[in-house]
Amino acid sequence: MIWRENLKIGIEEIDQQHQELFKRFNDFIEVVRSTDYSQEAKKNKITKTVDFLNEYVIVHFDAEEKIQQKHNYPHYEEHHQAHEDFKSDLANFKEEFEKQAYDEDLVQEFSGRILTWLINHVADEDQKIANHIGSGNNE
Template identity: 25%
Template sequence: MMIPWKDAYDIGIEKIDCQHRQLLVKLNEFMDACNNRQGAEKIEETLKFLKDYTLEHFGSEEEVMEDIHFPELADHRKEHAQFVKTVLELEESVKAKGTSVLTTIKLNRMLTDWLINHISKCDKLIAAYMNQQKGTA
């Protein structure tokens, strides 16, 4: 089942929205592979993408938050760090034990949860705060 991009996921910061769309494309490719019983082959590629992606994307996002003096920057950073830790743990697990159905399910669930909860809730706060700052400026 593919997850379509919803306008509700847009936070209104072009660079960040583009990166979020990229993540969704990757998530859908991975889900598609899982549905075709090819999740195991695709998991390493997906984890590698995530490692590179999180470095670039979280860097961009944190830069924006610093620029606007976002009050919840520390909490947001913690969530980013937790996500990276989970990706690295999954990668270690795959290296040590190989891929299992459980790892593919875990990665799938983690990405879906991140997309739905983090982007549509936490990242939205950045845009809301930014707009509020513009309103008071």
């Protein structure tokens, strides 16, 4: 499992959503790496996971951004743009993935890029939100 306890930021709703994102992404990675599925089965499983992620990140990012606004987070605009870029990247991958036969290189490249983004974003950028809220600088 990719999720680690040190990725928690101390905001229960966000931590639960992060854990769900990491669980789903972990499932995605397992399918990509598996030799137990045909390419067609892999494509179907990956499509289902990407569909879920496309929907879930909207819910999660909205919740996270509401918390930022509530606490006057000073880096809201940059954080919001990072979320928009991630959603765009996910949508671009889905479009590219659906219009061709199963492409192992595309899937491997995407999974590595998204995994890196998720870990770095949660460990660094989201932690800054928690630090801001915890510091009392949220009036």
